[in-house]
Amino acid sequence: MGQPAYGLPAGAPTQGETMPHPVGSWNHPAVSRRTAIQAGAVGLLGLGMNHVQALRAQASDQRTPRAKAVIYIFLSGGLAQQDSFDPKPQAPDGVRGEFQPIATKTSGIFVCEHLPQLAARSDRWALVRSLTHPYNEHSQGHMIMLSGRSTLPPGFSAQEPRPTDWPSIAAVAGAMMRPANNLPPAIVLPEKLIHRTGRVIPGQFAGIMGRDREPWFAKAVPFNAHTYGAYPGYEFHHERGHEVRPENAFQSPNLSLPQELSQGRLARRVSLIRELDAQRRYLEHAASVENFDRYRQSAVSLLADPATQRAFDISQNDDKTLDRYGRHSFGQSLLMARQLVEAGVSLVQVNLGNNETWDTHQSAFPNLKNFLLPPTDQAVSALLDDLHDRGLLDETLVVMAGEFGRTPRIFSISNTALPGRDHWGAVQTVFFAGGGVRGGTVIGASDRIGGYPAADPQTPDHFAATIYQALGLPATAAWLDDSDRPHHLYHADPIAGLM
Numbered sequence: 001m002g003q004p005a006y007g008l009p010a011g012a013p014t015q016g017e018t019m020p021h022p023v024g025s026w027n028h029p030a031v032s033r034r035t036a037i038q039a040g041a042v043g044l045l046g047l048g049m050n051h052v053q054a055l056r057a058q059a060s061d062q063r064t065p066r067a068k069a070v071i072y073i074f075l076s077g078g079l080a081q082q083d084s085f086d087p088k089p090q091a092p093d094g095v096r097g098e099f100q101p102i103a104t105k106t107s108g109i110f111v112c113e114h115l116p117q118l119a120a121r122s123d124r125w126a127l128v129r130s131l132t133h134p135y136n137e138h139s140q141g142h143m144i145m146l147s148g149r150s151t152l153p154p155g156f157s158a159q160e161p162r163p164t165d166w167p168s169i170a171a172v173a174g175a176m177m178r179p180a181n182n183l184p185p186a187i188v189l190p191e192k193l194i195h196r197t198g199r200v201i202p203g204q205f206a207g208i209m210g211r212d213r214e215p216w217f218a219k220a221v222p223f224n225a226h227t228y229g230a231y232p233g234y235e236f237h238h239e240r241g242h243e244v245r246p247e248n249a250f251q252s253p254n255l256s257l258p259q260e261l262s263q264g265r266l267a268r269r270v271s272l273i274r275e276l277d278a279q280r281r282y283l284e285h286a287a288s289v290e291n292f293d294r295y296r297q298s299a300v301s302l303l304a305d306p307a308t309q310r311a312f313d314i315s316q317n318d319d320k321t322l323d324r325y326g327r328h329s330f331g332q333s334l335l336m337a338r339q340l341v342e343a344g345v346s347l348v349q350v351n352l353g354n355n356e357t358w359d360t361h362q363s364a365f366p367n368l369k370n371f372l373l374p375p376t377d378q379a380v381s382a383l384l385d386d387l388h389d390r391g392l393l394d395e396t397l398v399v400m401a402g403e404f405g406r407t408p409r410i411f412s413i414s415n416t417a418l419p420g421r422d423h424w425g426a427v428q429t430v431f432f433a434g435g436g437v438r439g440g441t442v443i444g445a446s447d448r449i450g451g452y453p454a455a456d457p458q459t460p461d462h463f464a465a466t467i468y469q470a471l472g473l474p475a476t477a478a479w480l481d482d483s484d485r486p487h488h489l490y491h492a493d494p495i496a497g498l499m
Helices: 033-044 138-147 169-176 263-275 277-288 294-304 306-310 319-325 329-343 364-389 460-470
Strands: 069-075 101-103 110-112 125-131 186-189 228-230 234-237 347-351 396-402 428-433 441-443 453-455 478-480 486-488
Touching (some): 125 453, 125 460, 138 460, 169 186, 169 347, 186 329, 396 460
Parallel strands (some): 069 347, 125 441
Antiparallel strands (some): 101 110, 125 428, 478 486
16 A cells, blocks of 8 residues: 555654663584585575574573464554454544444453454453554564564665565574474465565565575465455455455465476485585585574475475365365465464464555455454464364464554545545554463553553564563574674563563
8 A cells, every 4th residue: 555644743652772681602503414415405406505694592591482383463554453452432533433342251351343253262362552663654664563673774775675674573583493393493474575566575584684594485375466355255455345366366385396306306316415525525514614504404304394295285174174264365374374383383474464455544444344354353263272272372372463553543545435544653452362371461551542552552672572582582592693793682571461
């Protein structure tokens, strides 16, 4: 969608102060010769020979993780807090919106009437109604909320990702967490966030960590610049409403070997590496220094290990499970996320909606009612139930946020029939569940029109710290750049009272 209609008014809250942390002790991850040889085979497959200098913190205050995994549900475009988890039925006309609040399972907590399934499960989730940052532009908001940093990086450009950007939370988790079961530690699905103009939205990538530490992107949907929402069934155009495009389909990523490269040929290529003395010496050297690229190790596993491929395959589920999540891109993405964390992935970022789908400038209420809130309510509820039934909810932190909230004022864009809300960084509601979260809890509050924090303001830095703490990363955790300068993960304390 377009640029914000106006900037943040004077007096908007600013980001919280950062907290310095001492440098912890460091160990380099060990890499076996066998892994190095396998990774060399990936080089022969043409998948790259990148290297990185990044370290895992093994700090003396290493804590037991509250969760084994995190699922970060990102609502690109910005969910209206007043029309979802922070209704304002007593607000003046022009603010409260068309939706009615409904009671949840927890006394005193109300949500939008179009979130009935989540309302019935409020004992499993908590809300932070006071997250704030000072940015109203989409790319800035993505940078802030995907990196968990309340200030923009030096040289930031809203038009493109830059190597000086802050690393995303997914990139940090991928670098700091250990891989398990031949899977990358962090995966983003079902697509990269790309604007309809073709502009790649910054904030999703490794930035100053280097391209060798980009998170894994699992593409499972086609990029379509003109249709939004959870297709099939819930796709729409912001102004024209429901639009069905038959070419849109969710499909598990194709991780199979190329047709011309059988499992046997892959094994022979691995064997060939052992015969190449120069390559062997190079790989043994690479395995002994800190710049070994784990991407190649994981790439071999994804190509050759059927078990890791099954983690991406949602078609193995029965009809009851598929129906429970919803046979649309929102539900199928979250089902894949559940499979991945169950298989050992530490962090899965799920982008619910392409091309800033939640940017409800116009026709906000019919689009939220008909196309956005129902599949989200269904899919997130199914995820919580599924994790609970499998004994995984206590060890999986589920978080849901957008790049910002929406304005208190309802307005109309020129030449549009129905109104909406504009971009609003001053306050949004963030959803947390599982991973030790105290269900039925509300942290902070917005004012009477949902415009600014009225109590206990939180920043993206607190948000990121909560995720890192849940994964067991210590307060002293840091990574080193190419100049051996430490970059600390924590820039604020985790959100108090949430766990």
